[in-house]
Amino acid sequence: MSKQFDTIIIGSGPGGEGAAMTLAKKGRSVAVVEKAPVVGGSCTHSGTIPSKALRHEVQLIQDYKQNELFAGAMEHLEITWPQLLERSDEVISRQTRMRRSFYDCNRVPVIQGHACFISANEIQVTSNDGSIERYSADHFIIATGSRPYRPDDIDFSHPRVLDSDALMNLDCTPRSITVYGAGVIGCEYASIFANLDIKVNLVNTRERLLAFLDDEITDALSYHLRSQGVILRHNEEYESVETTDDGVIMTFSSGKRLKTDLLLWANGRSGNTQDMGLEEIGIDVNHRGSISINEDYQTALPHIYAIGDVVGWPSLASASYDQGRFAATHIAEGVSESKLIEDIPTGIYTNPEISSVGRTERELTDDKVPYEVGRSIFENLARSHITGSNIGMLKILFHRESLEILGIHCFGHQASEIVHIGQAIMSQKGSANTVRYFVDTTFNYPTMAEAYRVAALDGLNRIF
Template identity: 65%
Template sequence: MVIATGSRPYRPADINFRHPRIYCSDTILSLSHTPRTLVIFGAGVIGCEYASIFSGLGVKVDLINNRDSLLSFLDDEISDALSYHLRKHGVLVRHNEEYESVEGDDSGVIVRLKSGKKIRADAFLWANGRTGNTDSLGLENIGLTANGRGQLSVDEHYRTAVSHIYAAGDVIGWPSLASAAYDQGLNSCNELLDKEYRFVSDVPTGIYTIPEISSFGPNERELTEAKVPYEVGKAFFKDTARAQITGDTVGMLKILFHQDTLEILGIHCFGDQASEILHIGQAIMQQKGAANTLKYFVNTTFNYPTMAEAYRVAAQNGLNRVF
């Protein structure tokens, strides 16, 4: 058996989600009016994406983050860029905050924070985490126990603690992406049928904020902590002909590579079509040996004008730093 029951928004018991002005990331999709002001609690991927959507519609958004930076798993430079562009579009980001209470009335919602602040808005969106759909499965009858977020632990064969029961997708937690869930479902079935399979570990991120963000491989902070001697190659979208033609000049492609071998270690991108652009670098990174080096992008002719050409620009920029 493969358990692939997915997930749903986590809903704390002390918030009344039956109130017509209090939403989770699913129920917000049935919003029947455009609020003038909106408080979003939770500044993870979902919270940042909704903040981009609503600020783009002209809604004044308060984005409440219970950490000290946005999407801290991202490259620091790209996280900073996201913060800048959200604020530029009118999003007020509040870091290191926790909610005390959320109270709805006929005209709006009052959010009280543990720091003593109180915020009033037309609507409230809870976007802080998801929980696995396991609570009604009767797992106790087969000796399985989910964690506090309803998720099951698996080994590198997708097996749960009960060896003939497998699990895949959001119900096993990280990375909780549709792209990974497709692969996990396929490979868990292949494993239990004794076919060739792989454990899905190298997963690109695609974050559909404005600007869009995508990355594959370790970031600068992680490489520095691991004492890997890396160098950086950058291409800014504003310097590419295609971005100038389309007017989508906000963005950057960053290639991280080994100083000595020129092996590509990580690709980080933000801007229009970032999650499409990333796949070029991902394909080269997963080649073996000499095929995975910065020189590939210098020695390959890219169509002009294209956004893919940013790889050649970034590679030349990086090689100029090598001595």
């Protein structure tokens, strides 16, 4: 006899949490199945939270080194990778306790084990001790996340070959590292390692970094990565990987060869859909483990939903949480608010940070949209002089005729925070969404937010 719930959510990452909290507050009986011993998903334990905690600590070290007051004291400071991981572990522990309290306060049971569908309305959960329980529900939400993609021809059992998950257990500080894959994860870790004075090769399988971003922003990222000592290798495909006692040799189809202490594989992720019995009940999974959904997050079986990284793009924790809320609302009320996240802000935690929302210059040019650009260079802001964070800029794209804001792109200190000011104005309707808002609004002085006024004035001055 299986235990019955209105909805069972598989996975306790941001998407699963968002869905569970929404359904619980709407009075539905809901349970969460989590394979790991603790809640939070890969976002909390091996992805977003630990990588951003590591990046923050490295940024602090760089800030002190660049400050004349501390330059002498910091000159011989050596911080090891294991020391940084200890700090990251503290953040993870606090996050885990907090996230667990959400389930407890909302009386949502968390069932530990691996879930597998045995029919369209029933799952069996196998716990770590091998015991099996069955649970049934009217609706299911699959929020199992993703894991690093591992090609079969690379020996990930070798201690010198790592993916982003294994990096959280690295017990030494390498002198050199090759990062294969120049997506968000690859760029972030290349920046982290470079700022620890580790020699970094960043191998990009494409022509330019992060091609989904505005070209000017990615050009700036490339420049500053190089200034930090990162060697960029574009348009390269690996041919073979050879492991030795003292390093890893990667050979490319171009004939190049690189030998470094470690290889960090950061080229793609796979959805966590293995051994879940999905194909047997009629839900197809592609070669990367991703599930196809409609605009309401429903799979081929309408009562089974899928959200977060397991459905692919945009693979952002922020978007996953909202997807969970929207799927839960569709279950409870028959409507979805998915259009609310059509313009999702992107935050990339390199050093300096990148964040953007809306359209790029390339997209506007291709669509023949008459637009203008307003820029604010951070080195001209008083706040930047005070903090010593002179690198970066804010860029506003707006329609030449209506002055509607079309895109916000930011590179530099606190970019992931600054972008939300522009996002808030972009979300307004009609005349409330124009670049003139920033000219007619008084900003605190000195602040980084003042960059919006400077950029708006710069852009309006270009209109003739």
